[in-house]
Amino acid sequence: MPKLTIDELRKMRESAKKEIYLREGEFKGKVIVHMGTCGIAAGARAIMSAFLDEIDNRGITDIMFTSTGCAGLCSEEPMVTIEMEGSAPVRYGKLTPDKAKRIFDDHIINGDVVKEFVVGIGSERVG
Amino acid sequence: MAKKKRIEVMACAGTGCVSGGAFQIIDALEKELTAHGLIDEISIVPTGCNGFCGQGPLMVVIPDNIFYGWLTLDAIPHLVEEHFLKGRPVQKLMFTPPEEKEPFPLLSDIPFFRKQLLVVLRNKGIIDPEKIEDYVARDGYTALEKVLSSMPPDTVIGEISKSGLRGRGGAGFPTGTKWEIARKQEKTPRYLIANCDEGDPGAYMDRSVLESDPHSVIEGMSIAAYAIGSSDGFIYVRSEYPLAIERMKTALSQAREYGLLGSSILDSGFDFDIEIREGSGAFVCGEETSLIHSIEGDIPEPRQRPPFPAQSGLWGCPTVINNVETLANVPVIITRGSEWYSNIGTETSKGTKIFSLVGKINNTGLIEVPMGINLRDVVYEIGGGIPNGKEFKAVQTGGPSGGCIPASMLDSPIDYESLVEAGSMMGSGGMIVMDEDTCVVDVSKFFIQFTNDESCGKCVACRDGSEALLEVLDRIAGGEGREGDVEFLEELGAAVKDASMCGLGQTLPNPVLSTLNYFRDEYEAHVNEKRCPALVCRDMIQYYIDPDKCVGCLKCLKNCPTEAIMGELKYVHIIEQDKCSKCGQCLEECPPKISAVIKVTGNDMDSLEQLTEIVACAERKN
Numbered sequence: 001m002p003k004l005t006i007d008e009l010r011k012m013r014e015s016a017k018k019e020i021y022l023r024e025g026e027f028k029g030k031v032i033v034h035m036g037t038c039g040i041a042a043g044a045r046a047i048m049s050a051f052l053d054e055i056d057n058r059g060i061t062d063i064m065f066t067s068t069g070c071a072g073l074c075s076e077e078p079m080v081t082i083e084m085e086g087s088a089p090v091r092y093g094k095l096t097p098d099k100a101k102r103i104f105d106d107h108i109i110n111g112d113v114v115k116e117f118v119v120g121i122g123s124e125r126v127g
Numbered sequence: 128m129a130k131k132k133r134i135e136v137m138a139c140a141g142t143g144c145v146s147g148g149a150f151q152i153i154d155a156l157e158k159e160l161t162a163h164g165l166i167d168e169i170s171i172v173p174t175g176c177n178g179f180c181g182q183g184p185l186m187v188v189i190p191d192n193i194f195y196g197w198l199t200l201d202a203i204p205h206l207v208e209e210h211f212l213k214g215r216p217v218q219k220l221m222f223t224p225p226e227e228k229e230p231f232p233l234l235s236d237i238p239f240f241r242k243q244l245l246v247v248l249r250n251k252g253i254i255d256p257e258k259i260e261d262y263v264a265r266d267g268y269t270a271l272e273k274v275l276s277s278m279p280p281d282t283v284i285g286e287i288s289k290s291g292l293r294g295r296g297g298a299g300f301p302t303g304t305k306w307e308i309a310r311k312q313e314k315t316p317r318y319l320i321a322n323c324d325e326g327d328p329g330a331y332m333d334r335s336v337l338e339s340d341p342h343s344v345i346e347g348m349s350i351a352a353y354a355i356g357s358s359d360g361f362i363y364v365r366s367e368y369p370l371a372i373e374r375m376k377t378a379l380s381q382a383r384e385y386g387l388l389g390s391s392i393l394d395s396g397f398d399f400d401i402e403i404r405e406g407s408g409a410f411v412c413g414e415e416t417s418l419i420h421s422i423e424g425d426i427p428e429p430r431q432r433p434p435f436p437a438q439s440g441l442w443g444c445p446t447v448i449n450n451v452e453t454l455a456n457v458p459v460i461i462t463r464g465s466e467w468y469s470n471i472g473t474e475t476s477k478g479t480k481i482f483s484l485v486g487k488i489n490n491t492g493l494i495e496v497p498m499g500i501n502l503r504d505v506v507y508e509i510g511g512g513i514p515n516g517k518e519f520k521a522v523q524t525g526g527p528s529g530g531c532i533p534a535s536m537l538d539s540p541i542d543y544e545s546l547v548e549a550g551s552m553m554g555s556g557g558m559i560v561m562d563e564d565t566c567v568v569d570v571s572k573f574f575i576q577f578t579n580d581e582s583c584g585k586c587v588a589c590r591d592g593s594e595a596l597l598e599v600l601d602r603i604a605g606g607e608g609r610e611g612d613v614e615f616l617e618e619l620g621a622a623v624k625d626a627s628m629c630g631l632g633q634t635l636p637n638p639v640l641s642t643l644n645y646f647r648d649e650y651e652a653h654v655n656e657k658r659c660p661a662l663v664c665r666d667m668i669q670y671y672i673d674p675d676k677c678v679g680c681l682k683c684l685k686n687c688p689t690e691a692i693m694g695e696l697k698y699v700h701i702i703e704q705d706k707c708s709k710c711g712q713c714l715e716e717c718p719p720k721i722s723a724v725i726k727v728t729g730n731d732m733d734s735l736e737q738l739t740e741i742v743a744c745a746e747r748k749n
Contacts, residue, residue, distance in 0.1 A: 003385065003386025003389070003391075003394075004385050004386050004387070004393060005393060005394045006272050006275075006276060006393050006394070009263070009268060009272060009385075009387075009393065010272075012260070012263055013263050013264060013266070013267075013268075013269075016260040016261070016263050016264035017264045019260065019261075019264060020253075020254070020261060020264045020265070022132065022134075022135050022189050022190045023135060023137070023189050023190075023253050025189075025190060025192065027190065032214075033214070034214075035212065035213050035214045036213060037213075040212075040213070048133070048168075049168075052131060052133055052168060055131055056131040064190040065133035065134070065190075066133075066134075066190070066191055066214065067212075067213065067214025068214040068215070069213055069214055069215045
């Protein structure tokens, strides 16, 4: 490794920041993949991979990924819930990797909910 | 480029967690993640000390920010399957405070973390200390960049002076002033030393800084060296800190590789490099003139000041010695500005302070708080109060050089002046919490024993003074205290303070003097009534079994290491006092519902002795 100049150090900082973005905790949206036994059996892992590939390819650092258990609607699996800052959570069902890519483009990037895949909008009430 | 991760597991690998098996847990986690095919999307990041040491081994799962503590190897397979595969965080591994039923899943909700303000420890638990890229990503080396490209040395010193930063080693000398004195000396070369000879029992602030964020110390040192015009730096660290030394060595070689140390750093023409010097753990080496002698290869004894090291130090050259924590503050002050920094804290004490919170406290760990926070917040909010419903008695700050602060002063702020006013001192940041079961005579004895062992012996006041203090304290604790002993401690303590040459001797009577000030009645009870009110001093206590409560279950009898308990099943047990070693095992064995074993002191011992004899006769008659 040659000795750095100030400009090179700054470049190194920019690329290093991308590596640790998860730790900074600044996200404008959250993708929750339902990974209960039913979800996994219906192919939730492939959906997860599809989303991960998308953020990888586009170098996106402000979307957080998390997984959760069964949402109680096993017939609609695999499902994901997408929570974008300032709007109600949207739940999509019966997903395929292709559908996942479209949701990523339309909803996460452009902010348009993909109505035809939606299972529900908003959260269940907790009584 | 490696694939993006969806989860990062920040696994604490500070000394505390490592001794609890953190590396084995990391290995098991890696194995388990591989087995489930998750290793490509989840990364494990070993970090420095997270701070919540009482919960170790521990980890934080990012980005959800879920905190898991008290991890065991057995818990890992379940954790991986539930949380990482199925997305169901595991409740039973989360932190639950002693009085609560529901756990706190998120790190940010745990009261221990909530009241802290991280300046020095800004990167703890967030970066891998062995990766320079992680430090750089967190705006590391921006301060060095700024200094080398746009700030002349005098401006740097002015900025540090304006920030109000004072030495974190204990004495609180203004850092900017120290740098200025050194810069003004004509003699060259000038040297810079980072003091990491952390010797207070129970204190580990500097170790944690080196372990969790070594580059912040390197950057702080580089800026200090630039400001005073030095190109040679030393890190003086005790060899008892192997992990800190190893991580610092790694960090130094990375910095050299990138040209952040060495000649013409960042093409600026400024040369600077750092050597590690390992000390062998003598307490006196934390004193700056002794430390200098140690680096020079001489016997580490202090010398008279002035001249101060900033005027004439290492090999007779101007030398700035700053504490590790002081130096780790420097990059932040430069990046964020002196005005921002001086808004934190009190009128005379700016910024934050790291403390290691230990002793009789629910949340043991390393904390960073703004100066001026009161002790009550530290003990009850961050520390979570005293375990087992016991009463708070005092908090000891400043280690062997400090003193005890009683419950009546819990609302006083933590800053340099208030602590001195209370008869203690800031010290390097050890904070030992004591509950009602702590005897102040015993505590004083412990600290004087320590300083007596560690006194270098150069001056009489310290060498013989500590010996004499210890002799009297031993006598008092042993039930042989004489009239006038308490007054003698006071007089001798004051003399040792006045007549000693270095900080070790000048402060060693503080634990005695401060407890005499606040708990004089306890000393007097020891001397006049041969009574230890906290039931600690062995020569003044006895264990008894209350015959009305004893059910004769044999538990204490079987577990007594000296076979001092006689009795039979369903017959009242009796302790034979001449065989009893006063270890207290019987008290622990007796089931809480029965609570027949009691500890007594003073006059109670005589009355109970008679009672036991009567009972003993009665039982035998049956």
